[in-house]
Amino acid sequence: MKMDQRDNHYYKANEATINLDEIASCVENAQILQRLRDGDENLSSIILPSKYSWYEPNPTPFIIREGKHEELGWLGYFIGKSKCLQQLVIRYLPIGEGGQRQTRALIDGIARNQSIRELYVDDDRDRLSDEEYSVIIAEALINLPQLEVLDLCRSYLGFGPSSCAALGTVLRSGTMNLKELHLVGAIGDVGIASLEHVFTRIGPFLKTLVLLHISFGNDGLMTLVRALDNCTGLERLDLSENDFSLAAAGLGSLSDWLQRKQTKLKELDLFECGINDDGLQALAEVANHCEELRLSYNDSITATGLIHLSRVLLSARCRLQCVSLNGMDIGDDGAEALGVGLAGNQSLRRLHFDNTDTNLTVRDWSAFSTVLCDTSSINNTYLSNHHYVGELYDDYEDDDDIIDESRVLVYSRLNEQHPQYAAKCKILMSHPHLDMKTFLRCDLKFLPLAVAWFERAKPCTTSTIRNSKGRVLLAGESDEAFQSRELTAMYEFVRERSTDVLERREALISEAWKDQITMAKEEIKRLAKDKESLLKDYNRLRENIEQRGEKIAQLEEENRRLAGLLSR
16 A cells, blocks of 8 residues: 555554654654553543644643654544543644645544544634635534534634535534534624524534624524524523624524523623624613623723613613623713612622723712712611622722722622621721611610621621732721720710600619519419418318218217117
8 A cells, every 4th residue: 555545444554563753753742642552541632733822731732743744644543543532622734735635634533533522623823724624624523423512713714615514514414412512714694594404403402602703794693593493501602703783683683582582591702793882772681681791892882882781780680690891981971871780780790891991980980889889878888789799900009090990899809708798898998987877766676786786797897808919908997996886886876865765764664663563463363362272271171170070979979879789
């Protein structure tokens, strides 16, 4: 057999005698081939990085060098035999006539493997953009029914018409039950249409669907939504870097699908999709049907769109726990709209935005700060948002212009790190003098509740939060100062309710005398009952004595009679 016509029979015939050190381009590659040949159970992941790639030791890198292609065919052969390999990452395949032959040998070997669960093809230098390679890879997938994750996210150019059709044929064949599918490439609305039946076929199993930079718009989105009808188990949907600037109808259809179907969607990623206010209005209802919404770098969204989102945040049905708005000029009105939504929201935990892009003023930060801690009164502080834990940059200086920004950071981290003490800490931090006027409408039964509150709030005096500079003490104060605050509050409450205290004192004295009189009457009743009982006992004893006297008299009379009889 000629050296350039190597197939599986060739590799099988020469497996026992081949010198791996001679064919490998480096010692590390030879070791990987040896481990594959020996069936090393610890070799579960391999990556084929390009010379431009940065990679970690895990997955194990098999480095391909130009002009050293023979080892690639052997790598494919041993991968085909492996029963331990679980993950394969391909970021580079050689070009040129020799490289193409060895690439085919590699892919043929991959197609024989029965253990790989995750396949990633991610070329960071556009070396895999040749559609011939894409078709070969797509056709090889039909022999990998065990595959659970298929990631074809290539940075520059993805599938064309032929490879997209080949992939559609494979996925419609019913041989694969993918849990994750990642696609990147300018396949457009036509490509989405060719894959419509694919999603119908694999929908029941699919958990993650990523269609990144696909270059589809409103028509493609409408087609995709129809295809998603069968994807009831979908947990993550990523449609980032597509142009939805004119896709308000498609976004509305996506929102309707989420409301119509009982989906388990957790994440919806619409990063840099050109969404505008109309699109966000159509999409806003998704907040009631997913946990995480990423809208970063949709810089056409203004305060008008954020108002629509804010209204949904106020809904009791809102499920959102995280919203990402990085790279957006929120501005004064947008910040105010978000603040209104946050004030009444009970689900949101994180709101991500980059301080360098939002152009928020002191007034804007003050609005966010008020949402997290309204210092206008103790009651309003208590009713503030204590579950939001948004992330912001925390490299702050001692500048009056950013003091409210710093407060937002402190309050959000307090919510995150000490949720059980958040409300109490904010009250102690914001109200050095606890004004008790709010509670004067309460009667004296409030006092034990207030004492108990101070006992529960005492840990706040030593609580700290973590930031980039270490740990920061929150409401730090000595035991003496805390006790003084407690006693002052109790004194002011009692002083303001002095009339009530005096009235209560007289009422307590009166109630005490009434209690004594009631007790005396009860005692008299008890003694009367005892006297009556004793009198009954006395009468019963007298009757017994009289009966015994009569009996004795009868016995004496009988004795006299008997004695008279005996004397005769």
